[in-house]
Amino acid sequence: MANPIHLLQHTIPSFIQAKLAFIATDPLPWKESVLTFSWVVWAFETYLLYRQFPNYSKPKPPLELVAFFPDDKFEQGQKYGASKAKFSAASLLYSQLLETGLIVFDVYARSWDAATALMAKLGYSSEYE
Numbered sequence: 001m002a003n004p005i006h007l008l009q010h011t012i013p014s015f016i017q018a019k020l021a022f023i024a025t026d027p028l029p030w031k032e033s034v035l036t037f038s039w040v041v042w043a044f045e046t047y048l049l050y051r052q053f054p055n056y057s058k059p060k061p062p063l064e065l066v067a068f069f070p071d072d073k074f075e076q077g078q079k080y081g082a083s084k085a086k087f088s089a090a091s092l093l094y095s096q097l098l099e100t101g102l103i104v105f106d107v108y109a110r111s112w113d114a115a116t117a118l119m120a121k122l123g124y125s126s127e128y129e
Contacts, residue, residue: 035103042096049089056082 056078061069069077102108116126 031103035100038096038099038103042092045092046089049085049092052085053082056085 058078059075060066060071061074
């Protein structure tokens with residue numbers, strides 16, 4: 001007589017595989033997907049930053065705030081805001097280019113492999129990953 005546990009071990013997985021056969025098994029283009037998403041996020045953040053630039057060129061504060069900001073402090077704040085926005089734009093671009101390079105040239109994967117090799121040399125097995 002057949003072992004019922006043995007039957008379950010082989011029947012249920014084949015049943016599940018048959019039900020899920022419609023799912024494609026082709027590898028996902030993960031690198032292209034990650035890069036696309038990353039560049040879309042960068043473009044959105046840059047767009048939001050760009051939308052703020054007209055606010056930094058206003059010579060006077062809004063009428064509701066005139067009483068709270070002397071002209072010299074408002075002008076100083078405008079200059080600071082414009083400088084900060086320009087630096088943020090350059091920083092975002094640099095970070096995005098760096099991240100793109102790390103992904104395109106598989107630096108993350110190679111770092112993982114190097115860390116795995118180092119752990120093996122130190123006597124740790126894959127259970128410590």
